[in-house]
Amino acid sequence: MLTVSEIQTALTKLVTQNTKIKDVWFDRVNYPSEDEFQNYAWIELRPNKTSFDKVYYQRLIAVDIHIILKPDENGEVSRTEIYEIIDQLDAAIMPCLQIKDRFITIQNFRADIFDNVLHYEFTLDFTDYIQSDEYEGLAYELMKNLKMELNKETPQSVFIVYEGDD
Numbered sequence: 329m330l331t332v333s334e335i336q337t338a339l340t341k342l343v344t345q346n347t348k349i350k351d352v353w354f355d356r357v358n359y360p361s362e363d364e365f366q367n368y369a370w371i372e373l374r375p376n377k378t379s380f381d382k383v384y385y386q387r388l389i390a391v392d393i394h395i396i397l398k399p400d401e402n403g404e405v406s407r408t409e410i411y412e413i414i415d416q417l418d419a420a421i422m423p424c425l426q427i428k429d430r431f432i433t434i435q436n437f438r439a440d441i442f443d444n445v446l447h448y449e450f451t452l453d454f455t456d457y458i459q460s461d462e463y464e465g466l467a468y469e470l471m472k473n474l475k476m477e478l479n480k481e482t483p484q485s486v487f488i489v490y491e492g493d494d
């Protein structure tokens with residue numbers, strides 16, 4: 329099971345290791361004064377879960393990375409810098425985002441600029457499992473009963489068949 333904290337850690341690394349942004353916030357931004365203001369990212373997560381059996385569930389987590397750049401002496405933010413950050417984030421995420429031992433393919437991206445703030449948005453869409461003593465070993469037992477079949481008529485199609493008693 330991926331925790332929100334693990335997702336936040338992966339997103340922080342994504343931003344700080346691939347862009348010039350070194351401060352990442354998930355709660356409130358806390359700069360003591362305007363003189364100390366630096367470029368930063370504020371990340372909003374909007375999680376949603378849908379259960380489809382007693383162990384597994386579908387997770388959709390909307391991610392909105394707000395990139396706030398320090399304006400120059402005229403109060404302007406460089407659009408060129410914003411476009412460079414979009415390219416850097418695209419390159420870091422495509423084709424998939426790694427979170428711990430999981431690789432999640434990101435299907436859709438969106439980048440908007442409002443009031444000189446970049447909103448870089450995408451959705452994490454993956455299946456997860458409940459981690460509980462009650463279900464310890466159950467996930468393994470369920471997975472043992474899965475088999476894959478190739479469709480001979482359309483070789484790109486794969487069927488996953490559960491052969492258990494449930």
